[in-house]
Amino acid sequence: MGKRITKSKKFIIIETILLVLIISLLNTSYYFKNKILTIDKSMIDEYNSLKENQKNKEKELTKLNNYYIEYSNIDNKINSIKEEYFKYIKNLENDIISGKSNKKIAYLTFDDGPYYNTYKVLDILDKYNIKATFFTTTTNGTYCYDNRSYECFKLYPEYVKRGHTIANHTYTHAIRYGLYSSADSFIKAVKDQEEHVKKYAYGYITNIVRFPGGSSTARSLKSPIIEKLRENHYGYVDWNGYDGDGGMLSSKDETWNNFISTINEKIEVILYHDYSRYTTALLPEMITYLKENGYILLPLFYESVMIKK
Numbered sequence: 001m002g003k004r005i006t007k008s009k010k011f012i013i014i015e016t017i018l019l020v021l022i023i024s025l026l027n028t029s030y031y032f033k034n035k036i037l038t039i040d041k042s043m044i045d046e047y048n049s050l051k052e053n054q055k056n057k058e059k060e061l062t063k064l065n066n067y068y069i070e071y072s073n074i075d076n077k078i079n080s081i082k083e084e085y086f087k088y089i090k091n092l093e094n095d096i097i098s099g100k101s102n103k104k105i106a107y108l109t110f111d112d113g114p115y116y117n118t119y120k121v122l123d124i125l126d127k128y129n130i131k132a133t134f135f136t137t138t139t140n141g142t143y144c145y146d147n148r149s150y151e152c153f154k155l156y157p158e159y160v161k162r163g164h165t166i167a168n169h170t171y172t173h174a175i176r177y178g179l180y181s182s183a184d185s186f187i188k189a190v191k192d193q194e195e196h197v198k199k200y201a202y203g204y205i206t207n208i209v210r211f212p213g214g215s216s217t218a219r220s221l222k223s224p225i226i227e228k229l230r231e232n233h234y235g236y237v238d239w240n241g242y243d244g245d246g247g248m249l250s251s252k253d254e255t256w257n258n259f260i261s262t263i264n265e266k267i268e269v270i271l272y273h274d275y276s277r278y279t280t281a282l283l284p285e286m287i288t289y290l291k292e293n294g295y296i297l298l299p300l301f302y303e304s305v306m307i308k309k
C-alpha cells in the first residue's frame, strides 16, 4: 500500500507539472496567436493603404497620359499650321521671283546672340509684332558671346515663346581658331550648337545654318562643308542686306546709310547683330522704312528659296 501511495504522489506531482506546462504552453500559444493576429491586421491595413495609394497613382498617371496625348496633338497641330503657313510663304516667294506678285519680303536675321541686349531687340520686335530669325552661337558655353553678359541661355526659351526662328551659327564661332580647319570640325560645331539649342529651347530643332563670317570665309572648304551640310539635312543662308553693325561703326548716320543703300532686292535677308547699340537704336525706324517700302517682315524657314540646300 505504502509503495502505491508513494507512486500516486509521484503521479500527482508529474500530473501537476504537466498541467502547469500545458497551461503555460497554451498561454504562450495564445499570446503568439494574438501577436500574429495584430501583425496580420497591421499588414492588412498597410496593404490596403498601399492599394489605395496605387489606385491614386494610377489615376494621376492616366491624367498625365491624357495631358501628354493632348500636348503631343497640340505640337502636331502647331507643326501642321507652320507647314501650311510656310508653304504659303514659299508660293509667295516664287510669285515674287517670277513677277506674278509685286509684294516684297524682308527676313530680319540677328547673328552671334544670345546677348543680354537681345531682350531689347525682342521687345522692339514684339512692339511691332514681327517674327525674326536668330543665328545663335555659344562660344565658351557659359557666358554670352561678349564674355561679359551672364545667363544668356535663358534667352533660348524666350525666342521660342515669342515665336521667332532659332538658327545655327555654330557652337564655337572660332573663325580663326579651328572652325575652318576642316569640313568635319565645322560640322561638329554645327551639331554641338544644334544639341545646345535642343537642350535649352524645349527640344527645338533647327536646320538653318549661317557660316560665321559668311560662306565665303570657308574659302576652299566651302564646297566640302556644303556637301556635309546637305548630307546632314541642313541648309545655309548668307545675306544681301546689312547695316554694317558687325564692323566698326562710328555713328547712327553711318549705320542708317549702310542699311538703306543695301535694301534694293525683292527678297531681302538682312544681317544684324543683337549686340549692336546702333542697330538696337535704329531698329524701329528700319522696320518702318521696310514696311513703307512694301516689305512683309517674316521669320526664315528651311523651305524658303533663300535657304541654299
Ligand SMILES: [Zn+2]
Pocket (backbone or CB within 6 Å): 111, 112, 169, 173, 212, 213
Ligand atoms: Zn557671327
